[in-house]
Amino acid sequence: MKIQIEGWDSRGFRCPDVTVSLLVNGSPGKVALIQMPNGTGKTTTLKLIRASLTGSAEKWSADEIRELRSLSDKSISQGKFVLRLLVDSKKLVIETAVNFEDGNVRYTTSSPLLGGVVEGWQPPDQIKRFMAEKFVSLFIFDGEFAADLLDSRKAKATEAIDTLSQLDLFDLLKEQADARWEREEKNASGKSKQFLAELRLKEGKLKAKLANLNITKVENTNKLISNRDRIKELSKSLSEKINENELLKIERESLLNKKTNAEIALNNALDSFMGDLRYPQKLFEGFSNQLHDFKLSLDNAKLPDTSSRQFFIDLCEQKICVCGREIGVTERDHILEHAENYLAGDVSGVLNAIKGDIDLYVDPVFKTDFKDLRDVLERFQEQYFVACTDFAKFENKAAKTQDDEYDKWKTEQINLENECTEINRILELLDAPYRPNDDEGSLSIKSIDYQLRDTQDKIAKVTDTVDLRDRLNILRDVLLKAKELAKIELHNQLIAECNHRLRSVLSQSPLQIEGIDNHIRLLGQSSGSVGQTLAVAYVFLTAALHRGSHQFPLVVDSPAGSLEKLVRGEIGRVIPELCEQFISFIIDTEKDGFVPALESSAKNEICYITIFRINKNSERLLESVPQNLKNVSGDSAIVIGKEFFTEFTLAKEQENV
């Protein structure tokens, strides 16, 4: 699937009344640079493009619609925005007509794929999936979205991968499987209607509960990640404040070292203690002695090395006994009956193995004692406690020398730590294993999932749909597992690819991605500068867009505003290689460094457009433009061509006054 934007017409809105064509030699150019000074209506144009692609204008309020009315002509009652697209080279036109008076929106869609013109927002089925708001926001994005990708409070990075790589297909298919089960079991009838009704009621409740618990888990996990990031930031800021005073800095470092060393020593002691706990005979003298006594009693019992029961069974096969007497029927029956009293081969083997292990693992003389080990552990605990207390005392002392901002940060840090403790408690409950006595009130996801499956199994038995149930369970398990596997691999590959690109894009200020857990996590730092963030977002999104089998236009507002000149150059060179169509709304101050790099990479496939309001200053600029390259409508003008695009600056406008 390839979606491209050919252009648009806009009439009656806050943005200029213009017809914009992004065609170069008859087809959409690889790069379209649309220069619009601030205040010309960039935001409105982007809003209208987004609304055309997603159908979201139907949700606008009357006030929201009225705010889009042309500023130059307040009497205008209607606005019309027509977006022209190409879907796999076939035309698709979406018209958004608004009535500013009554606040209504009406869509019309036309395409050969639809057989002509249809009322409403009705893109063909094959692209509807890609016109969901969450999908469109990935290829029409701004600086805010770029920041969201690195924000731990938002899960935009994971969402982007799921959407672009179509990992959400697994959920879609799982929904289909669930719907099939619901349909089949609803239509099936059971032997006991009341029992079945009760089971279905229970199934419904458990399903709703499971969904709620999963949402709670996601929310709490995200909150925990975000809190931890903030706590790290606050710790850094707090220590920076203290480090401003050299004496406090030295004392702090010394106490922090003591605390860290005590923590390491305690952890080592704990590891060693846990290892010793695996050998209770070494810890408890009574236990060791009892094992010895047990072994002695086995020795006294003189267990045979091999099976003794088998000896008597084999003996019955003989005519003459080992004592020399004849074995008749009576004797044979007697021997066989009493052979059961002797040890069989497996039991004798186990007892001999126990004897051997007691010899191997239990020292004849008891050496250590649990109390000694506990004392050692307690000593390390005490040392750690003292180190923590000393550090806390120091922090209190240091806090008294600090300003209000320090107190504010400290309070925030304590509150967040308390919040984290509570979140961890909730997550522990949510992750608890299933216990047989659990009921519907349990907060364990595993438990509710187990109860749900159990209830569905019962429904399947009552309604004779066991076979379908078993098959759907397998399908669901395959889908869940496949999604996890694909997600891990895609994340790893994307991280490697992004880091490779970031090494060249941010060669002057290296930055690497450490991981993607909901958000993009940077290596060794919690956030980057605005420019770094934008660069990471570009690299990430273009890499993700490039991976997918579908091609979308990448539309960006202010693509280079916050980037340093060197980074602009690197980004500008990379973008045309990574997407099929790059449409950029740019202001004159962003051109330096960015546009030449784009030109070098996109060669001749660039469409240059300048849109601006006509005023006394810009009228003169327009005079020199050939008629066939300009179009004036009302108070605005659009000029096509590289020369005007390059020359146009706000400063020039001023100079011409």
Added chain:
Amino acid sequence: MIDSEISKAISKSAKELDQTEDFIKKLTNWVNEAGSGGITIAQNNEFLTTVINAISLKK
């Protein structure tokens, strides 16, 4: 076509759950069709039925 990692993951997880190559082929086909967009509810149901029938149950 869906991302190659998705196909690999389907194959791996299906094999871990003792499913046949036929099942893997049919499920991958369904994911591919659904991923290309624009399959109807009826077509989805057909794909699902084909996949369900290809599942092998452990006896």
